[in-house]
Amino acid sequence: MHTKPAPIKTPAGYRPQCGKYALIRGAYRILGDTTPIPADCGKLCGAACCKGDGETGMLLFPGEAPRLAKIAGFRVLRIDYMDTRQWLLICEGTCDRNLRPLSCRIFPLAPKVHEDGSVTARLDPRAMGVKCPLAIMRYLDSGFTERVSRVFSLLGGDPQCLAFMRAVSGELDELEILGLRQD
Secondary structure, eight states: OOOOOOOOOOOTTOOOSSTHHHHHHHHHHHHTTOOSSSSOTHHHHTSGGGOOOSSOOEEOOTTOHHHHTTSTTEEEEEEEETTEEEEEEEEOSOOOGGGOOHHHHHTTEEEEEOTTSOEEEEEOGGGGGGTOHHHHHTOOOHHHHHHHHHHHHHHHTSHHHHHHHHHHHHHHHHHHHHTOOOO
């Protein structure tokens, strides 16, 4: 059972720079308050995926950086990633859950871009690196997985978002081919 989605908070003074933010808001609405399991999964592992080393973070989907850069406790950096320039968010380890970036909301899932351009959800092999119990047990709420797949379908219709998901998918494909996990 899912409750009504929480309102999406926007930092004071934020004005979207383009229509990309509307697309991201649509993704946030699809997810609503759906989580990987019907409980706070962070209690299983001490919120391991929220703990970085000051340089480890989550990649931002196109359109998220301008909004998230204005939030206290978030640091947004431009990085080289898979032959592209992307935005990386580094946080202090705790945040208002309604302000989290999309990569945090969908974890431990990630996009898989197929040759025909379709995008589906798959378990992110990097989740093993943070000892995510959901990745280890391979258990996720089916409603969560279905909503993440819907988000990927929505974003796959945008060329910039599709290119971003191709870069992420390419990295994960390489990790899987090499049998590597970041643990």
